[in-house]
Amino acid sequence: MTSNRPYLIRALYEWLVDNDLTPHLLVDAAKEDVVVPVQFVEEGRIVLNVTPTAVRGLQLGNDYITFNARFGGTPMDVVVPPEAVLGIYARENGRGMLFPDEVLPEDDDTPPDDDPKPPRDRPTLKVVK
Numbered sequence: 381m382t383s384n385r386p387y388l389i390r391a392l393y394e395w396l397v398d399n400d401l402t403p404h405l406l407v408d409a410a411k412e413d414v415v416v417p418v419q420f421v422e423e424g425r426i427v428l429n430v431t432p433t434a435v436r437g438l439q440l441g442n443d444y445i446t447f448n449a450r451f452g453g454t455p456m457d458v459v460v461p462p463e464a465v466l467g468i469y470a471r472e473n474g475r476g477m478l479f480p481d482e483v484l485p486e487d488d489d490t491p492p493d494d495d496p497k498p499p500r501d502r503p504t505l506k507v508v509k
C-alpha cells in the first residue's frame with residue numbers, strides 16, 4: 381500500500397491556500413534526496429514557505445515535491461520527497477498537521493503458514509421458550 385502522506389500534503393496545502401493562509405513545510409533536511417539550501421538548515425530541519433507567491437512551478441507529486449524559490453536573492457530548485465515532510469501548517473495560526481515517522485511494511489518473503497487452524501465445533505441454535 382502506498383503512503384497517504386503525499387495526498388494529505390496536497391489536501392492540506394489546498395485547504396490552507398483556500399483560507400488565505402501561508403502554507404509552510406517542515407522538512408527533515410537529513411533525509412535522502414532532499415535538495416534545500418543548506419545555509420538555512422537548523423538542527424537538521426528547514427521550514428519552507430510554499431505559498432503561491434513565494435514559489436514558482438510548485439509540483440506536489442507522490443514521489444517528490446518540487447519548486448523554484450529565492451533564498452537570500454539566489455534562485456534555487458528545491459526537491460523534497462514527501463517522506464521528508466514532517467508537517468505542513470499555516471504561518472498565521474499553526475493550523476495544519478504534523479506527520480509521525482512512517483514505517484512502511486516490508487515485503488515479507490516468508491511463505492504463508494501452512495499449518496491449518498484446528499477445526500472448530502459447528503455453531504448450534506437452541507429454541508428458547
